[in-house]
Amino acid sequence: MWIVPEAAIGDLVSKEASFDAVEAVFGAMARGDAYNFPVIREAIGHADALYGFKSGFDRAALNLGLKSGGYWPGNEAKGLTNHQSTVFLFDADTGKAEAVIGGNLLTALRTAAASAVSIKHLARADAKVLGMVGAGHQSAFQMRAAVAQRDFDKVIGWNFHPEMLSRLADTAAELGLPFEAVELDRLGAEADVIITITSSFDPILMSGQVKDGTHIACMGTDTVGKQEVDAALVARARVFTDEVAQSVTLGEAQHAVAAGLIGAGDIAQIGAVINGDHPGRGSAEEVTLFDGTGVGLQDLAVARAVLETAKERGVAIEVDF
Ligand code: NAD
DSSP states (O other): OEEEOHHHHTTTOOHHHHHHHHHHHHHHHHHTSEEEOOOEEEEOSSTTOEEEEEEEEETTTTEEEEEEEEEOTTSGGGTSOSEEEEEEEEOTTTOOEEEEEEOHHHHHHHHHHHHHHHHHHHSOTTOOEEEEEOOSHHHHHHHHHHHTTSOOOEEEEEOSSGGGTHHHHHHHHHTTOOEEEOOHHHHHHHOSEEEEOOOOSSOOBOGGGSOTTOEEEEOSOOSTTOOSBOHHHHHHSEEEESOHHHHHHHSTTHHHHHTTSOOGGGEEEHHHHHTTSSOOOOOTTOOEEEEOOOOHHHHHHHHHHHHHHHHHTTOSEEOOO
16 A cells, blocks of 8 residues: 655645646546545534545546545644545555545645636636635635636735735735735626635625626535525526536535525536536626535545656555555
């Protein structure tokens, strides 16, 4: 069995490799070659922790495994990140444990890759202004992945906690792009692509604030009750997702579905667009919305890419197990 420690991951995976792995597995999901198993997530009644696992199997890539982990709110005081993830891969032919791979950095990279894939396939080709709603840990990864997809000439951003906006300014500077903190009205009026990546439980961005032709990647809503945009915006947009079953129950679309504004049949898999089986954006004026709920197969796909690179470079640790 192979071990790839968390500390080694940064040198082993690029955002390009993450993008390719996530795009491929979304395509496999839409073809029916890969499927996710039901997600488990439990409050364990200790350390205020939420623990769970996401798992799945990609029959085409023979990638079988799970990501285990969750959220331990007291970790920061111990010098650890609150989110803790570990990926386990298994040999699809024998069920034997194949690898244990640190999953913290991979989670951020695979989540950023998902919105980047949606931008590649759904945003207007002439998109110039990137709007960021959210300035937490994930936001920097999101911005870095997004700017590779279009010729953006500036980034504008808003955050519920304005003191965190420096993260967006610093990341834009690292990418050589000007950054401006703006109110939501301006963000919606100017941005051609918007990424929302917050832990909000109330709508932040309203349909009336968003101009026609925008592509929105809603990436923060991954739990029942969370919400980043109003249901009217979801109903107005052509909606795509990683997995429809998650989108309607715990993704951004849950509220529009519960209100009866849209149904599961109105939501397309992004993989169908990747495979050329769905046209994607219907017109330059249409608002497109990607509901990125986060699936286990994304984790397995990037973990597999890391494992192969780690073995090639002699960085993976082999143990008799
Ligand atoms: P973080 O704790 O570092 O940042 C939280 C962000 O949410 C900040 O921008 C904060 O200002 C904002 N926020 C907090 N409370 C808010 C409120 N009441 N109203 C509006 N904004 C509020 O978190 P992070 O690691 O950057 O993750 C952000 C979100 O992304 C979380 O909800 C997380 O669960 C989700 N996430 C989704 C996926 C996926 O695959 N879709 C993957 C990883 C994380």
